[in-house]
Amino acid sequence: DHDWDVIVVGAGPAGIVVADRMSAAGKKTLLLEQGGPSYYTTGGRARPGWLNGTDLSRVDVPGLYKAIFTTQDNLTCPADVVNSFTGCTLGGCTAINAGLFFQPPASDFDLYFPEGWKSADMQSAIAKVRAKQPFTDLPSRDGKRYLQSGYEVAKDWLVDGAHYDELRLNDKPDRKSKAFGHPEFNYEGGQRSGPVKTYLQSALDRPNFTLVTGARVTRVAREGETAKGVDVIINGTEMTLTMAASGRVVLSGGALFSPSLLMHSGIGDPEVLTNLSSSGLLILEPSDWINNTAVGDKLFDNPNTFIELQSPNVTSYTYSYDDPPTADRDLYLNERSGPYSFASETSAFWDFIEQGDDTVGCQGTIDSSGAIDFTDNHTITLNVYGTSGLRSFGKVVLDSNGLPGATSGFFYNDTRDAEAVGTFIYNIFQALPTSLTPLNIARNSTREELISWVSTPSSYTGGNVLHWSSSCRLEECVDTDTKVIGMENLFVVDASIVMPLTTNPVFGIMITAERAVERILDLD
Numbered sequence: 001d002h003d004w005d006v007i008v009v010g011a012g013p014a015g016i017v018v019a020d021r022m023s024a025a026g027k028k029t030l031l032l033e034q035g036g037p038s039y040y041t042t043g044g045r046a047r048p049g050w051l052n053g054t055d056l057s058r059v060d061v062p063g064l065y066k067a068i069f070t071t072q073d074n075l076t077c078p079a080d081v082v083n084s085f086t087g088c089t090l091g092g093c094t095a096i097n098a099g100l101f102f103q104p105p106a107s108d109f110d111l112y113f114p115e116g117w118k119s120a121d122m123q124s125a126i127a128k129v130r131a132k133q134p135f136t137d138l139p140s141r142d143g144k145r146y147l148q149s150g151y152e153v154a155k156d157w158l159v160d161g162a163h164y165d166e167l168r169l170n171d172k173p174d175r176k177s178k179a180f181g182h183p184e185f186n187y188e189g190g191q192r193s194g195p196v197k198t199y200l201q202s203a204l205d206r207p208n209f210t211l212v213t214g215a216r217v218t219r220v221a222r223e224g225e226t227a228k229g230v231d232v233i234i235n236g237t238e239m240t241l242t243m244a245a246s247g248r249v250v251l252s253g254g255a256l257f258s259p260s261l262l263m264h265s266g267i268g269d270p271e272v273l274t275n276l277s278s279s280g281l282l283i284l285e286p287s288d289w290i291n292n293t294a295v296g297d298k299l300f301d302n303p304n305t306f307i308e309l310q311s312p313n314v315t316s317y318t319y320s321y322d323d324p325p326t327a328d329r330d331l332y333l334n335e336r337s338g339p340y341s342f343a344s345e346t347s348a349f350w351d352f353i354e355q356g357d358d359t360v361g362c363q364g365t366i367d368s369s370g371a372i373d374f375t376d377n378h379t380i381t382l383n384v385y386g387t388s389g390l391r392s393f394g395k396v397v398l399d400s401n402g403l404p405g406a407t408s409g410f411f412y413n414d415t416r417d418a419e420a421v422g423t424f425i426y427n428i429f430q431a432l433p434t435s436l437t438p439l440n441i442a443r444n445s446t447r448e449e450l451i452s453w454v455s456t457p458s459s460y461t462g463g464n465v466l467h468w469s470s471s472c473r474l475e476e477c478v479d480t481d482t483k484v485i486g487m488e489n490l491f492v493v494d495a496s497i498v499m500p501l502t503t504n505p506v507f508g509i510m511i512t513a514e515r516a517v518e519r520i521l522d523l524d
């Protein structure tokens with residue numbers, strides 16, 4: 001075929017939303033994904049023995065989430081395509097992530113997005129995601145809540161002690177000041193849902209939609225400012241896929257891959273393109289390069305801090321990949337219920353820290369077990385992330401083989417970011433009950449000690465949470481229609497165009513993709 005109206009590169013949450021909506025609008029749409037199957041329904045068969053004979057792969061079972069850090073089964077990207085731990089499979093990182101699914105507050109759009117992307121402009125996109133993508137704060141199909149001892153101690157601490165409000169979090173998405181509740185997950189019927197189970201299925205029902213897996217795009221084939229198609233390797237064979245004259249290419253490879261694809265297509269910072277060219281990795285002549293220094297710039301991820309908390313009132317729970325406790329295994333297999341119906345997080349909470357005219361979001365998420373040096377049966381882990389409004393950024397960089405990765409060590413480059421996160425911890429520590437003991441930092445630490453602790457890298461601090469975003473920003477790298485600046489028909493729609501959000505990013509990425517489709521279709 002040479003007459004695609006839209007070629008979408010990458011089947012992560014953004015690419016799937018774009019491909020579904022473009023095909024629904026009558027566009028002949030091709031979705032290319034370099035990885036292979038994930039959920040059982042897509043042909044994924046990687047799983048532990050206890051799932052044999054079921055219609056479940058490891059991806060379908062929320063409680064197997066953490067096993068991704070020890071066994072990958074081709075769900076994550078191989079080392080010869082990217083220098084990061086990230087998903088290369090149908091669904092992208094939504095096939096390997098924890099499934100936390102929080103609608104970002106209106107303030108994220110109003111404060112950090114350009115005109116046309118303010119919260120009032122996003123309402124229809126939000127409604128579309130909410131209508132199509134199920135989520136729940138009660139994932140177990142029997143309607144019971146499991147592993148609640150950690151929730152109860154956190155509630156005593158934060159709601160009774162620190163005056164947080166207990167909310168159903170996606171019922172009140174704009175309430176992120178002193179807000180606490182059960183995590184929301186994009187699961188349905190006790191199984192992982194997400195765009196592969198929703199948007200991709202409606203796209204696959206349409207005759208004008210084609211999905212090809214195992215297809216790695218190496219660059220955009222372009223003539224000057226016009227994309228003609230993409231160069232791709234399918235089953236070891238290199239080929240060029242071309243489009244209809246009015247066709248469009250949408251890069252949805254995620255915040256590391258999409259900037260890299262632009263650079264490999266001769267679009268980026270001239271210094272980067274010069275390096276690529278001198279190592280023989282860029283065949284275009286300098287006269288064909290497009291100067292866009294915002295490609296790959298201001299890459300964001302949330303800095304993470306682990307706080308280990310011990311209480312006699314807590315019973316911790318550690319998930320097993322191969323051998324869950326018999327009762328929990330049976331509860332899951334027979335009823336899609338119990339601890340394996342969710343990915344170990346038992347509560348989530350937020351507050352904003354005011355710094356002059358700036359506001360920084362901070363999130364806490366409590367896991368069912370301890371970590372690193374503190375793994376006894378009465379310990380749980382609080383992950384604290386800095387979120388929206390942070391000002392420390394890295395860059396997408398290409399190594400000598402042209403593979404993308406992130407610059408390291410950029411968290412807290414702006415010292416105000418450490419002050420915000422340290423202040424958030426200090427504030428909640430003022431209400432810590434005596435029954436709850438922090439094990440890896442003293443409860444009576446001063447604000448200054450906490451700021452210094454969070455910004456000194458260790459096993460517990462300075463961690464990366466793999467929420468890469470913001471590396472090809474609206475109005476800088478792409479215009480407000482998500483069109484790459486300097487190009488006529490090349491777009492980027494994925495985490496790259498999303499500003500640092502107050503919440504875990506997937507819900508916001510899907511909203512952004514819905515909004516991008518509205519804007520792109522309006523160009524017709």
Ligand SMILES: Cc1cc2nc3c(=O)[nH]c(=O)nc-3n(C[C@H](O)[C@H](O)[C@H](O)COP(=O)(O)OP(=O)(O)OC[C@H]3O[C@@H](n4cnc5c(N)ncnc54)[C@H](O)[C@@H]3O)c2cc1C
Nearest residue numbers: 010012014034092093097099100217253254495504505506
């Ligand atoms: C372990 C982990 C846990 C996480 N937990 C959560 C969570 O609980 N909640 C949350 O909201 N977020 C979470 N995240 C982050 C979230 O999943 C990502 O931010 C989100 O999936 C990014 O969406 P995306 O569409 O931009 O890209 P991705 O999800 O990265 O998808 C991009 C897809 O494009 C494909 N691709 C890239 N380049 C090419 C190419 N050249 N040719 C063909 N295909 C290509 C990739 O293989 C990939 O499948 C987590 C991430 C990880 C890794």
